[in-house]
Amino acid sequence: MKQQELNHQDKKDMRLAGWKNSYWVRLLLFALMGIIFYVSLLGPLVPQKYDIQLGQPAEKTIYAPKQIENEEATDMAKEDAAKKVPDDYKNINFKNEQAVYSVYSKINAINGDIETKFEDKVNLYRTVITSVISEYQAGIIKNFSDKKLYSEELIAEIRQKVNDQTYKIPEEVLYKVPRLTADDINEMLPVSREIVARLMMDQINDAQTVRAKVAEQVNMSTLTKASSREIAQEIIKAVIMPNKFFDEKGTNEAKAKARESVKPIYINKGEELIRAGTIITQDKYDMLEKNRLLKDKANYSAHIGLLLIIFLCCMMLYMLARHMKSSIHNNNSQLLMLVVIFTLTLIVMKIFGIAQNVQGPNIAFLAPVAMGTMLIVILLDVQLAFVSSVLFALFASIIFDMEHIQPFDYSYGFITLVICCSSIFMIQKASQRSTILKAGGLISFFSVLAIVAIMLLSNSEITSKEALLSLAFGAGGGVLTSMVVIGLLPFFELAFGILSPLKMVEISNPNHPLLRKLLTETPGTYHHSIMVGNLSEAAAEAIGADGLLCRVGSYYHDIGKTKRPSYFIENQTNIENPHDRIEPELSKSIIIAHPRDGVEMLKEYKIPKLIQDIAMQHHGTTFLGFFYHKAKKLAESEGRDPSEVTEEQFRYPGPKAQSKEAAIVGIADSVEAAVRSLRNPTMEQIDSMVHKIIKSRLDDGQFNECDLTLKELDVIAKTLNEALLGIFHSRIEYPSDTKTEVKANG
Structure with missing residues (x-):
């Protein structure tokens, strides 16, 4: 073994x-x-190259072998787009009404101090009012910086511009501030805050232009005293500051984005690059060189x-x-x-x-x-x-x-x-x-x-x-x-x-010489082959295999039986079984020879190799149990040692199925013959027989050399069972209470 x-x-x-x-x-x-x-x-795909000399005329017109960017035109378009971008300004709400409140609060506190002399109060106001406003502005700017609301460049621009446009209150006004009473301050505060809020709502680039409007706004207010109106004007002017600032970084970024948004300008493939006779300048030469169109450039x-x-x-x-x-x-x-x-x-x-x-x-x-x-x-x-x-x-x-x-x-x-x-x-x-x-x-x-x-x-x-x-x-x-x-x-x-589908249909024609030979000389085998073809095709299509190959392969799988038709049971109609007269070893030799004989006949008629493989492999190395046991009994009756008769001597020579289609034809072949041998098969008998044959072949290793899975074998068993029930439905014994109905329905 x-x-x-x-x-x-x-x-x-x-x-x-x-x-x-x-x-x-x-x-x-x-x-x-x-x-x-x-x-x-x-x-x-590979562009042509040209023999071009710098300063010499082009011998022929050169066309762009691919899409080439026109860098000069692209750069000009980018600069034009950048010029169209306006300067970026940021408008900042300083809420200077709070600064107004702080200034008047400070004035009220200093004027309320009776121990401070008049001259000392004037000296204080020379610095206090400006410092209160500056501290407020510095705090606001520092808050912007800490929270990183704006870029460092913009913060520096704000700080610089605010400092440059600081307002200085006239000296003569400072002498009038200490004379303000608490009632005067209470009357001036809301008016000043309202005017500051109104003026600061506009975008202010130059504070001086806005400060020129203060006198008119104050004169139209509810203040009645001339001194109060004069002092309020100056405090409001000091609080007014620019709130519109040029953002250089934002402007540069916007211009850069505009440049990036410009799509490159191309010379399309096939468009003229250099016309014949044109002098090759350095720019043209560099363009050809950059695009590797010169013969000396790989x-x-x-x-x-x-x-x-x-x-x-x-x-x-x-x-x-x-x-x-x-x-x-x-x-x-x-x-x-x-x-x-x-x-x-x-x-x-x-x-x-x-x-x-x-x-x-x-x-x-x-x-x-x-x-x-x-x-x-x-x-x-x-x-x-x-x-x-x-x-x-x-x-x-x-x-x-x-x-x-x-x-x-x-x-x-x-x-x-x-x-x-x-x-x-x-x-x-x-x-x-x-x-x-x-x-x-x-x-x-x-x-x-x-x-x-x-x-x-x-x-x-x-x-x-x-x-x-x-x-x-x-x-x-x-x-x-x-x-x-x-x-x-x-x-x-x-x-x-x-073996194309068209070829398979051609050789499956019943008029093919081999199929006519099968029909006329071995009608039983021919009928068996047709039945196997129906079963194997259904099973193959159920698992995604080639159903047409299985059908055609089934038609020819037993063609070798035409050499000795009477030795196969399906052809033994009204004749004695010749195996009863010969020794089991000879019977075995005749039986296992039919795959080999079939392949020889298929080769002779030039039937494609896939069909030959199915004929050769459909039995694999399966065991001829009947003749094996018959040989055992014969050895005992002749006084020979029965152990000399081995299973290996009574197996098909193989090879085992190498493809799903060959394995399926082998299963269908065994199943059809087995079920046909039953006199009146029932549903249970058919199902049991199908599973028994598949399990027997699986245990015997007949599927070891093809890629059938256990899941596919289950699908094959189910499909064969359904097909056989359809074929043998007239022979199945139904329960007694339904027999009459079945007969009536045909």
Whole structure:
């Protein structure tokens, strides 16, 4: 047993050792794909270089290979925007009414002191009034500074301007202040506060202009004494101060913001940089040098950018292939096919890109850009086709870009993406080659719609002739795409041994020579194969596997029985079982030979390898218990040691199922045969039989080499049970109280 396991592992290692599963070959194929992308996109994306000499005339007109900033025009626009920004002034409410109150309170206190002489009071007023106002102002400014309400520069501006505009009360007025009575002060205080509040409501840049209005305001007040009006005027003038200050920092910030808001002025890609014959000045030479358009300057950045684009595209495909459920993540043959599809698609795009220079931009709409997507859907995977469609749209936007305003022309990219995605939805479940023609019609329809949308959004004027020509080419592109795909499909199927859905439908035709042979020579096996196909397809679709592959594989899985049809029970109608006359070892050899015989016949008729694999693997290394026990009994009856008969001698040679589809066909094969052997199967018997067979194969390790999960096995069991109940419903014994109703309903 151990030796057999070792031999089987050796065979498996040999299968995996080939180039189709080599990691290094996979990396080499992705590198090859990157090189193909680089060569295809090099011309459109890497700008041309010129042999220019300083002080010499340009030999030909030079156009901008990319969008280039016009720095001189941009700087001028920024300065113009900064000049339009007005100076920033801050208006500050000092609430100087409180200062008025403090001044009058101080005067009231000094005048009320009878011990202080008149001359001493006059001397005090020379400094006290100004100091009270200055202290108030300094406190307000310090509060601004402590709370950081304004910038340090503005605080300094406020302090400086307030100090510069301090008012000095005349000497003759100071001699009148000590004579004020308490009643005079009480009468002057509210009037002074009201006038200060009224005047300070305005924005004051120069306090002197506002102080000129004080006399008029006081004369219009309720004060009757001439001395009171005179003193009040001077105190109000002293309290009045500027409240509008120039904010240099805010102004500079606003100007800087205005400069930043100016959008750069560009010379668009394709616009004239230097006209032929123009003398190359230092400025023009520096511009060419800065943009790496001189032949002696290596344009590494464009190459690096192109390499980054290619790296991202290849990485996208690599990560997708790595996480896909299909076999492309470890099958280099399929990856090579993907490389070929991309190469052919890019070649077609380049051909039509060259034709654009002769026939005009409209010819690009005729390009069969969706052919790569359709081939990937049919031959590989739908998910991969969606990602590839994005890449094809990207490549089309680069290759078909004639205006060279941006690195990509969104119009061609958008149209390509639309027709590629529409082809996916139409072709993903194709079962006949006529479906490809229908998909071509759908591509034409969506291509025309996309072209109309681009025309309606275009700012340039389009003549009716150009519009009709574009629409005609768009419609023709869909037809051309379907024709190219139909022509290329046989090449891929033959060169890569691909079993496409279209191919599977073709070989599942009952008129195929092998299926006719199966029907005419082994009708029991043919019926059994049809039933297995129905069961396996339902089970496969329930877990997301390839249901069509399971159905077609089931049709051919027992084709080897046509070599010795009478030795298989489903073909033993009204004949004696030949196994009753031969030894169990010979019976075993005949039975286990049918997978190998079937593969040989399938190879002879060039049936794809996936079908061959199902035929070879559907029994795995399962155990032929009936002939094993028969051999044991025969050995005992002949006086031989029964222990010489081992289980290993009565097992199929394998290999075990390598795919979900092969495992599902094997389960359906056993289940159908087992349930068919029951005379009148009940619901419980069918359910028990299905679970018993699956558990037996699981315990025997028949699923160890495929990626079926326990959850999927439960889904398979449930699906097979439901399908079998539908097939054998007429044979199921229903409870007695419902028999009459069932018979009545058929």
